[in-house]
Amino acid sequence: MFKSNGQTTKVPTGISIVDTLLDGGMPNGDSFLIRAHPLADPLSMVIEFLHNQLKNGGVGVFLVNNKSPASVLEESAILKMGLRDFKRNGQLFFIDAYSALFGLRSNEAYFVEDPNNPVSVSKVVAQALSECSKKGKVFFVYDSLNTSIDEFGNAILAEANTWKRIAIAFNAILCFIYTEWNYPKDISEAVANLFSSIVDLITLERIVATQVVTVSKNEGTPVSKRMVPIKNAVTGGIKGYVPKILVTGPFHAGKTTLVHTLSTRAVSVQRMGTTVALDFGHVNHRGFTLDLFGTVGQPRFDPILERLGGEALGAILVVDSTKPEEFPRAKEMMHKAGVHGLPYVLAANKQDLPDALSVEEVKKKMNISDEVAIVGTVGTDKVSVVKVLDLLLDKILST
Amino acid sequence: MSTKSLIDEILRGLKSVGGVVASAVVTRDGLLVSSDTSPDVDAETFAAMSASMMGAAETAIIEVKGGNAGRVIVESNNSKMIALGAGPKVLLVVLASKEIQLGLILLKLNDAARKISSVVDL
Ligand SMILES: Nc1nc2c(ncn2[C@@H]2O[C@H](COP(=O)(O)OP(=O)(O)OP(=O)(O)O)[C@@H](O)[C@H]2O)c(=O)[nH]1
Ligand SMILES: [Mg+2]
Numbered sequence: 001m002f003k004s005n006g007q008t009t010k011v012p013t014g015i016s017i018v019d020t021l022l023d024g025g026m027p028n029g030d031s032f033l034i035r036a037h038p039l040a041d042p043l044s045m046v047i048e049f050l051h052n053q054l055k056n057g058g059v060g061v062f063l064v065n066n067k068s069p070a071s072v073l074e075e076s077a078i079l080k081m082g083l084r085d086f087k088r089n090g091q092l093f094f095i096d097a098y099s100a101l102f103g104l105r106s107n108e109a110y111f112v113e114d115p116n117n118p119v120s121v122s123k124v125v126a127q128a129l130s131e132c133s134k135k136g137k138v139f140f141v142y143d144s145l146n147t148s149i150d151e152f153g154n155a156i157l158a159e160a161n162t163w164k165r166i167a168i169a170f171n172a173i174l175c176f177i178y179t180e181w182n183y184p185k186d187i188s189e190a191v192a193n194l195f196s197s198i199v200d201l202i203t204l205e206r207i208v209a210t211q212v213v214t215v216s217k218n219e220g221t222p223v224s225k226r227m228v229p230i231k232n233a234v235t236g237g238i239k240g241y242v243p244k245i246l247v248t249g250p251f252h253a254g255k256t257t258l259v260h261t262l263s264t265r266a267v268s269v270q271r272m273g274t275t276v277a278l279d280f281g282h283v284n285h286r287g288f289t290l291d292l293f294g295t296v297g298q299p300r301f302d303p304i305l306e307r308l309g310g311e312a313l314g315a316i317l318v319v320d321s322t323k324p325e326e327f328p329r330a331k332e333m334m335h336k337a338g339v340h341g342l343p344y345v346l347a348a349n350k351q352d353l354p355d356a357l358s359v360e361e362v363k364k365k366m367n368i369s370d371e372v373a374i375v376g377t378v379g380t381d382k383v384s385v386v387k388v389l390d391l392l393l394d395k396i397l398s399t
Numbered sequence: 400m401s402t403k404s405l406i407d408e409i410l411r412g413l414k415s416v417g418g419v420v421a422s423a424v425v426t427r428d429g430l431l432v433s434s435d436t437s438p439d440v441d442a443e444t445f446a447a448m449s450a451s452m453m454g455a456a457e458t459a460i461i462e463v464k465g466g467n468a469g470r471v472i473v474e475s476n477n478s479k480m481i482a483l484g485a486g487p488k489v490l491l492v493v494l495a496s497k498e499i500q501l502g503l504i505l506l507k508l509n510d511a512a513r514k515i516s517s518v519v520d521l
Contacts, residue, residue: 039401205401207488207519208430243430243443267444269451277451278429280444291443293429307454308447310428 011173014052015045016287017228017240018199021215030219031164031174032197033145040201040211041232042177044079046141047072048237049175051081053139054091059132061140063095063125065115066147069108081237090135095128097121118152122159126166133170140167145178149187157190164194196220202227208243208311226397233289240288242313242396245389247279248305248333249318250326251297254349255279257379258318259294262389266292274298278308285389292316295337299329302336309337314396315344316388319366321356321376327366343395346374347388403433405518409511410435416507418499420478423492424485424515425450432489432519449492453482470508472501483508486516 010024019025026032026049036042050060060083064072072094076083086092096106097115105111110128114120125142132138140163148156160176167174178191192198198217204210212227231241247255256279260266263281270276279294293312295305315337319330334340348362357365359376368374373391377384410422410433423434423442429450434442457468470483479499482492491512495504 203401207402207426208432244428265441265444267448269448277455278447280429280447282441282443291447293447303458304451304454307427308429308451311426311430 011053013049015048015238017230018045018213018215018238020287021213021223021226021228022197022199022218026173026175027197027219028173029168029171030197031160031167031176031195032199033176033178033191033195034199034201035192035216036177036179036201037203038179038181039203039205040179042179042201043072043075043143044232045199045201045213045238046143046175046177047076047079047081047083050092050139050141051076051083051086053137053173054083054086057136058091059136059138060086060092061095061110061128061132061138062092063097063121063128063140063142065097065101065112065121065151066144068098069094069096069106072143079232079237093128093132095124097124116151118148118155118159121148121156122162125159125163129163129166129170129172133172138170138172140172140174142174142176145176145191146181146183149183149191154187154190157194160194192217200225210241210243213238228397231289239284240286242288242290242393244312245290245292245392246309246312246315246337246339247292247294247318248309248315248330248337248339249295249297249347249349250320250323250329250333251299253297253318253320253323253326253330254347254377254379255294255297255318258316258347258349258377258385258388259292261380261382261385263292268294276301277304283389285386286393288393290389290393295333305333305337309339312337312339312342314342314392315339316347316392317344318347318349318377319362320350321348321358321362322350322353324357324362324365327362331366343392343399344372345388345392345395346372347377347385348374349377349379351376351384352378402518406433406515407435409514409518413493413507413511416504418496418504419493420496421494423449425490425492426488427454427484427490436494445492449482450490453484453490470505481505481508483512485512486520489515489519491515 009028012025034042093109095110096108097112099106200214202212214225214227229241259279259281266281268279281292283290375388421436424432425446429447431446456471460468473480485491
């Protein structure tokens with residue numbers, strides 16, 4: 001393995017949660033691995049990486065050995081991260097190691113005539129990297145490493161080392177896609193050892209399918225796994241995803257107001273000034289998309305409260321700071337909604353009213369532990385309610 | 400195959416039933432599992448609202464001792480929306496054209512709900 005001597009600079013992927021996990025971005029002049037569970041979807045992440053590099057004036061080199069270049073272009077169009085124009089502009093070049101498998105020729109810039117021979121694949125890669133590096137900073141995608149392993153076994157790993165050398169020489173970034181099928185342990189380990197940075201894509205088989213991204217190695221150092229659930233938004237690419245944050249609290253505390261202040265889009269089922277079903281809003285914050293579920297407040301609607309708390313990842317408890325008599329009800333609601341014990345932040349709302357208790361007084365009266373963050377808020381004041389969300393997101397990510 | 404892709408398949412099958420415009424599977428607590436709707440529909444919002452509608456209906460009918468709610472049917476000026484339980488965890492919600500024959504579509508929906516339930520609860 002080639003050590004980076006601490007000399008590497010980072011190049012942001014442009015997906016903010018991944019950049020955070022990678023401490024700034026991809027290693028310059030090095031290669032990294034995207035390792036995916038069989039049900040995860042590494043291609044859309046790589047397309048977004050590539051698209052971002054091309055937008056910044058970089059040069060893309062994309063090797064395909066298990067799909068046609070056209071199918072990559074199609075996928076990019078579906079993701080609204082179109083690559084076709086970059087190819088036309090002479091910014092993106094494909095290495096076609098696919099067509100020849102079917103006895104077809106290829107019109108792509110680079111063509112591997114004998115994809116069954118690792119040395120001939122390697123030769124074309126080396127040629128493409130050195131030629132394209134003259135045009136600009138290269139981001140190279142190898143899709144996929146496991147197709148090569150299936151074909152050549154360990155032999156391909158020796159070739160990968162050659163390419164890494166080229167990456168260093170030309171200061172290129174090499175990104176290898178690898179789906180972790182059930183390979184023998186020695187192969188899995190050899191692959192993992194080859195790369196100094198590894199981004200993992202994991203799928204959790206729940207009813208609501210979730211993809212999680214984590215970084216298990218960063219510049220040669222194993223990283224404690226912080227798992228971030230992600231979602232591929234139809235437009236706007238990959239974002240961290242928190243599918244449910246419950247916003248609860250007593251009647252008229254300001255839940256609906258808070259949800260609407262935080263959300264880019266929200267709907268509420270309001271009848272005669274009170275929520276009769278729920279508030280629902282989408283929020284974009286720190287590279288995350290979060291969905292807020294604002295609950296009913298009045299006890300007569302408690303059956304709905306009890307039904308909607310499931311699968312929340314955290315909660316915002318809203319109280320009216322002028323109504324200490326409602327505080328016990330607030331605590332009861334956390335239990336009824338089944339979110340007691342989850343990360344939560346207390347919003348001491350209506351701080352603008354003259355008779356509002358101070359944050360300290362609310363905290364004391366509610367008798368909550370010091371670990372719980374509490375923020376004084378005004379429902380319509382974005383700064384104060386974003387603070388609540390910010391603290392909650394920190395808590396969710398650290399559990 | 401993932402649970403989601405199996406459910407996607409069942410929803411695709413429903414599309415072939417005449418008059419079905421859109422469909423979704425949502426958890427009873429309001430999260431979207433899978434949907435087959437036009438791209439301009441906010442499917443997550445639809446999921447959350449469908450679940451609270453079903454929850455409210457179930458509670459209401461139990462309160463008046465009217466038995467257990469099997470499904471909720473909403474008729475609008477240009478369509479029908481039908482929500483029904485598909486096992487203990489999820490709901491199937493379908494939007495159909497106004498002209499559709501309820502009897503016929505309910506047969507198909509019950510069938511689909513049974514399949515979804517066995518995929519989810521297995
Ligand atoms: N002065 C003041 N009024 C607020 C604040 N937040 C909300 N309100 C008002 O309080 C009333 C109730 O607010 P909502 O957001 O509907 O409260 P809610 O908790 O959703 O109420 P329910 O759904 O009925 O339980 C509305 O008239 C709001 O305008 C605040 O910070 N200060
Ligand atoms: Mg409300």
